[in-house]
Amino acid sequence: MAKRNIGEINAGSMADIAFLLLIFFLVTTTMEVDAGIARNLPLKQDRIIDIPPVTEPDVLEISVNSKDELFVEDQRIQISELEEVSRSFYTINANGIVVDPTMPEHDLISLAQCQQKINYFQHELSLHPHNKIMARKLQKWEQKKSICQLYSSQSFYEISTMAIVKIDNQANTSFGIYIQIQNILKKVVNDLRQEKCTELGWGNYHELNEHTKQGKERLKQLRILVPERIIESKIEQ
Amino acid sequence: MGRFNQSKQKSIPAVNTSALPDIIFMLLFFFMVATTMKEVNLQVDIEKPTADQAVALEDKDNIDFLYIGFPTNAEHGTEPRIQLDDMLINDYHAIQEWKRSSIPQGRSILEVPTSFKVHKDVGMRTVSLAKEELREIDALKIIYSADKTE
Numbered sequence: 001m002a003k004r005n006i007g008e009i010n011a012g013s014m015a016d017i018a019f020l021l022l023i024f025f026l027v028t029t030t031m032e033v034d035a036g037i038a039r040n041l042p043l044k045q046d047r048i049i050d051i052p053p054v055t056e057p058d059v060l061e062i063s064v065n066s067k068d069e070l071f072v073e074d075q076r077i078q079i080s081e082l083e084e085v086s087r088s089f090y091t092i093n094a095n096g097i098v099v100d101p102t103m104p105e106h107d108l109i110s111l112a113q114c115q116q117k118i119n120y121f122q123h124e125l126s127l128h129p130h131n132k133i134m135a136r137k138l139q140k141w142e143q144k145k146s147i148c149q150l151y152s153s154q155s156f157y158e159i160s161t162m163a164i165v166k167i168d169n170q171a172n173t174s175f176g177i178y179i180q181i182q183n184i185l186k187k188v189v190n191d192l193r194q195e196k197c198t199e200l201g202w203g204n205y206h207e208l209n210e211h212t213k214q215g216k217e218r219l220k221q222l223r224i225l226v227p228e229r230i231i232e233s234k235i236e237q
Numbered sequence: 238m239g240r241f242n243q244s245k246q247k248s249i250p251a252v253n254t255s256a257l258p259d260i261i262f263m264l265l266f267f268f269m270v271a272t273t274m275k276e277v278n279l280q281v282d283i284e285k286p287t288a289d290q291a292v293a294l295e296d297k298d299n300i301d302f303l304y305i306g307f308p309t310n311a312e313h314g315t316e317p318r319i320q321l322d323d324m325l326i327n328d329y330h331a332i333q334e335w336k337r338s339s340i341p342q343g344r345s346i347l348e349v350p351t352s353f354k355v356h357k358d359v360g361m362r363t364v365s366l367a368k369e370e371l372r373e374i375d376a377l378k379i380i381y382s383a384d385k386t387e
Contacts, residue, residue, distance in 0.1 A: 011255070011258065014258035015254065015257040015258040015261055017258075018258050018261035018262050018265055019261055021265050022261055022264055022265040022268065025265065025268045025269055025272065026268060028274060028275060029268065029272035029273060029274055029275060030272060030273060030274075030275050031271065031272050032273075033273075033293055033385075034273075034293065034294040034297060034352070034382065035288075035291040035292060035293045035294060035382070035383060035384065035385040036291050036292070036294060036352060036353075036380040036381050036382040036383055037288055037290060037291055037292075037380065037381045037383060038292070038350065038378070038379070038380045039379055039380070039381065040377050040378060040379070041368060041371065041372050041376075041377040041378075041379060042372070042377075043372075043375075043377070044372055044373065044375065169361040169365065170361070171360055171361065171362035172360045172361075172362070173360065173361040174357060174358050174359070174360065174361070175286065175305075175355045175356065175357050175358070175359045175360075175361060175364055176286045176357030176358065178361055178364075179286040179288055179357070179381055179383055180286070180288075182288075182381060183288040183289065183290050183291075183383070186288075186290040187289070187290050190290060232365075234365070234369075235361060235362055235365045
């Protein structure tokens with residue numbers, strides 16, 4: 001068989017091609033990593049079906065004026081103090097005893113109470129199967145029941161379900177200070193959820209995976225144990 | 238004189254460049270892996286705030302980016318402006334149309350977050366008005382973009 005002689009391929013322009021591609025990527029891409037704080041906007045007013053009345057101790061009102069000065073319940077504070085204030089909002093009455101009457105109360109939720117509520121809502125749902133509010137409430141109580149079962153006492157203290165943080169901004173309040181506030185609120189909630197995780201032996205909060213069944217369940221339970229409810233008032237024009 | 242003639246004939250050996258493409262390819266791959274595509278050409282100046290609780294964004298292709306900052310071109314004034322894709326907008330209502338048209342077929346507007354990239358000195362009035370527009374159409378998931386600090 002005759003050996004055919006294949007000529008050598010000239011790879012001299014290979015470097016040029018690679019350079020071209022390299023320069024293309026250098027120009028069209030950026031090194032920066034995107035990060036951010038995720039939040040949910042409140043539903044549009046007319047979509048909310050039942051707006052419960054909110055009592056004073058259940059609201060932590062943070063207002064910022066146009067000079068970026070911070071006020072909590074009309075008292076001037078420094079941004080460095082906000083973490084402590086918002087932490088005590090969640091924890092000061094945490095054992096059912098009212099230490100500070102201006103902060104939200106905590107209610108003892110017991111297994112028997114959960115079961116009673118579940119029975120009630122199941123009965124209601126069998127009468128009105130399309131009632132979405134009932135269905136949601138039933139779900140909530142089923143989750144609370146599962147939380148009760150986590151503790152040896154078969155009960156836990158839940159922060160008032162109306163407890164809410166309210167941020168009041170002025171037209172000229174800077175976005176920078178707003179993010180600082182959001183960041184602090186996030187930090188407090190993350191820290192408290194981490195404490196719950198440690199208490200329950202779940203390890204690291206940030207490693208809970210939403211895509212596994214167990215992780216999802218635990219995240220839901222943490223959202224009841226340490227709820228994160230923030231509203232903002234509209235800025236007057 | 239013969240000595241000089243001899244050295245003239247001796248040429249310098251060529252530098253071996255056969256490894257050059259390999260080196261360049263290596264650099265190329267590094268940049269391909271370590272960087273991300275630019276989303277748009279910014280027409281506003283944005284100095285992002287910092288936050289230690291910020292988390293890296295996942296699934297960037299499914300996030301819409303809304304930019305608020307001070308125009309880089311003096312023709313557009315000095316007031317904060319909103320940029321959507323490649324356009325500076327004058328009317329806040331344009332946000333609704335922009336958000337609706339960005340939702341891929343078969344996905345709900347509730348699932349697609351909007352990332353706010355805002356200069357830290359911008360007043361909350363502009364941000365708040367933009368949020369109201371999104372709230373109007375139930376695009377409730379938002380992400381405040383911030384640089385992560387330790």
